[in-house]
Amino acid sequence: MSAATPKLRDERLCWLAVEDKLERRAKRGTGLLIGFSGMRRRRGRIATGGLAAQDTARGFTSAKMRKFAVAVDTVATRLSAPERETLRATGAVPEWFLADVLTEARKVKLR
Numbered sequence: 262m263s264a265a266t267p268k269l270r271d272e273r274l275c276w277l278a279v280e281d282k283l284e285r286r287a288k289r290g291t292g293l294l295i296g297f298s299g300m301r302r303r304r305g306r307i308a309t310g311g312l313a314a315q316d317t318a319r320g321f322t323s324a325k326m327r328k329f330a331v332a333v334d335t336v337a338t339r340l341s342a343p344e345r346e347t348l349r350a351t352g353a354v355p356e357w358f359l360a361d362v363l364t365e366a367r368k369v370k371l372r
Contacts, residue, residue, distance in 0.1 A: 272337040287325035332365035
């Protein structure tokens with residue numbers, strides 16, 4: 262992998278290493294969001310909003326992914342030189358990395 266990655270920044274390599282896990286986390290709970298956000302009360306009955314609900318869920322997931330992206334960039338600066346070498350050689354982040362990203366993401370405020 263190291264021959265294929267010399268032009269990628271460490272932050273990008275970190276993102277590629279954890280993106281799938283973060284995407285699964287971002288999508289958690291969107292089923293409930295789709296179920297409830299698309300419902301509107303009309304004359305005592307509930308009507309579902311179909312596509313509007315799915316757009317809401319996509320927006321929710323996208324916002325979480327943006328927070329995760331900012332957090333990955335922040336946490337990537339904490340990697341030591343040996344951890345950066347391992348990242349470049351194997352494409353793997355240290356065990357502590359994902360937990361720190363999740364903690365950092367809670368602090369991120371999107372504008």
